[in-house]
Every structure is written in structure tokens, then in C-alpha cells.
Amino acid sequence: MKDPIHSTLGRRHFLGLAAAATAGTLAAPVLAKTTNEEPTKLLPPKGLFSTEFGDYRISTLLDGIIPLQKGYFSGDEQAIDAVLAEIGLTEGVVPAPVSAFLFQSKDKNILVDAGMGAISAMGPGYGHMMSALLAAGVSPAQIDIVVLTHAHPDHIGGLLDAEGNAVFPNAELVVAREEVAFWNNPETMAKAPEEAQGIFQFAQNCFKAYGDQLSQVDAGKEIAKGITLQAAHGHTPGHSVLRVDAGKKELMMVADLFHSAELYTAIPDIAFGFDVDSKQAAATRIKLFDQLASDKTILCGSHVHFPGFGRVLKEGKTYRYIPVSL
Ligand SMILES: [Zn+2]
Numbered sequence: 001m002k003d004p005i006h007s008t009l010g011r012r013h014f015l016g017l018a019a020a021a022t023a024g025t026l027a028a029p030v031l032a033k034t035t036n037e038e039p040t041k042l043l044p045p046k047g048l049f050s051t052e053f054g055d056y057r058i059s060t061l062l063d064g065i066i067p068l069q070k071g072y073f074s075g076d077e078q079a080i081d082a083v084l085a086e087i088g089l090t091e092g093v094v095p096a097p098v099s100a101f102l103f104q105s106k107d108k109n110i111l112v113d114a115g116m117g118a119i120s121a122m123g124p125g126y127g128h129m130m131s132a133l134l135a136a137g138v139s140p141a142q143i144d145i146v147v148l149t150h151a152h153p154d155h156i157g158g159l160l161d162a163e164g165n166a167v168f169p170n171a172e173l174v175v176a177r178e179e180v181a182f183w184n185n186p187e188t189m190a191k192a193p194e195e196a197q198g199i200f201q202f203a204q205n206c207f208k209a210y211g212d213q214l215s216q217v218d219a220g221k222e223i224a225k226g227i228t229l230q231a232a233h234g235h236t237p238g239h240s241v242l243r244v245d246a247g248k249k250e251l252m253m254v255a256d257l258f259h260s261a262e263l264y265t266a267i268p269d270i271a272f273g274f275d276v277d278s279k280q281a282a283a284t285r286i287k288l289f290d291q292l293a294s295d296k297t298i299l300c301g302s303h304v305h306f307p308g309f310g311r312v313l314k315e316g317k318t319y320r321y322i323p324v325s326l
Helices: 004-008 011-020 077-086 129-135 153-159 177-184 186-191 194-209 261-266 278-295
Strands: 048-053 056-069 093-104 109-112 145-147 172-176 214-217 222-224 227-231 240-245 250-253 298-300 309-315 318-323
Touching (some): 056 129, 056 153, 077 261, 093 129, 093 153, 145 222, 153 194, 172 194, 177 186, 177 214, 261 318, 278 309
Parallel strands (some): 145 172, 172 214, 250 298
Antiparallel strands (some): 056 093, 227 240, 298 309
């Protein structure tokens, strides 16, 4: 039987991380120093966008922008080059924002993902989620629920401070059961390449640091009024999206359904270096793209152009992404 770790979480997929981290540090957590103070020219002031959306106030908290190397994307190489040329990305780099989202109702502050935090393996310039959160008028202690779409470093890094302590002391940490099982599985970790060990270790540290505040849930679970976790497996085994029914308005937070709005809508079966199962990720993506297009649902995503709201339109056999101003 095909080994999903060795076939898809292969060595080359972690070269970006490996190159950024110094040799010998990968068996340890990928934490080094906090990068919160690193200046980043690309970020707008505070990296915060807030708007009323039905019963919720939604804020986009920009953590940083990852310059994804073109080599992370694979599939129809000619088509990939054509899309990148069309949108003017001819240097072999696709800039991908990393955003967390804050959903506020009358009585709850719900954070969806937490940015890269103090993790330094992807280089400096991340961890701005916290300053955006503070600018939104919310302190870490006021967060009631943190929902993780999945446990990759750019989504869970902000859960721990540089000493490894929980950043959100009063929060329930809601994660899909399959996601926790994957990263906590010692056999899966043992089979993963050396470069991935720090990622496994960091995820385990996060789950442990939140102790009995960790809530492992099944798909379909309503996390807060109108907010439901939906399975979107493939990118990781427990990768989840959120349906947000905000009364008169609806939205889907699609997490890592795509890492480039233009590439993934033009080439929906594209594979990404950090996918655990690219085939499953593509099948999930196409199903959700069809659903988003036919329902005309507004989406927001972790790696969508800041502030991250848009729609997917069906266009022949593929799709087109359009940004939406709220
Ligand atoms: Zn991501």
C-alpha cells in the first residue's frame, strides 16, 4: 500500500523549511526567537480589516506574506507557467498572504487559526496576527474559542509563545478529531522525513499546552452560534473549513483550499508541496468550488489576497476567482 507520508510529504516538499532552519535544529521544535518586531514593508499598517457581517463582526488579521517558490506547485507545468505569466509573476515566486480571522458575536470572540507566531523556520516577517488582534481591541485573554482549520505552522504558530506556553489562556481549542490523531500519531511521525519532525513536534506541543481546553470535534459540529466545522480533507487528514451562518448572510472560511487564488481556480487539480494527499485535496477542492460557485457563497481564506474575501465562479471546465469588498 502506498505510504502517504513518504510519497507526499517527501523530502523535497520540506526543502523550504529545511533551508530556512539551521541544520540540527529540526528534531527540536522549530521555535527560535520571536519575529513580532521584524519590520515588513509589505504589510499595511496593523494588517487589520474589520467589517460587520450579519450577526458577526469579522476581522482579517494579516500575519505576514509567504513568498512561495513556484516549485511548491505541481501538475500541468505549462498551464502553471501560463497563469503565472498572465498575472505577471515571472520571478518564480507566488506571494501568499497568511491570514487569521476573528469572528465576534455579542458574547463570543472566536479566533480562526493563529498565524506563524514565533516560529522562525519560514524566515522573519511573520507573527503580526497578534498586533492586528490587539488593534481590533481584543486581548489574548478575551479569546473564548480558537478554531484550527489544520495544524500546519502558519496556522498554529501563534498558539504558543517563544517559551512554549499557551498564548490564549481562556480559550477552548477546537480541532477536527482526525487532525489531532494525525499529528499525535508516533508511527506517522516516525515515518515522516527528518525535515518534518519539527512540524509534528510543534503540533503536539500545542495540543499538550492547551491540556483539557483542547476539544476534538467531528465534522458537522456547531462550534458557536451559526459556525459549523466541515470536513475538507486532503491538504491534511483533518483539514476543515467553516460554514458561517450569520443570520441574513452566509460565508465559508475555506482555509487552505487554495494557496493561490489564480493558480488553483485555473488549474483546480494542482498539487501543493505541503499537501499530505494532493489527490484527495484536489477532489475536495473541486467539490467545494462547484458548491461555492452554484450557491454564490462569499468565501474568505487563509491565503487569499488581503483582506481575503471573494467568490469562485464557474468558467467552462475550470473556475475564476473574483475579490469581493464587504
Ligand atoms: Zn496554510
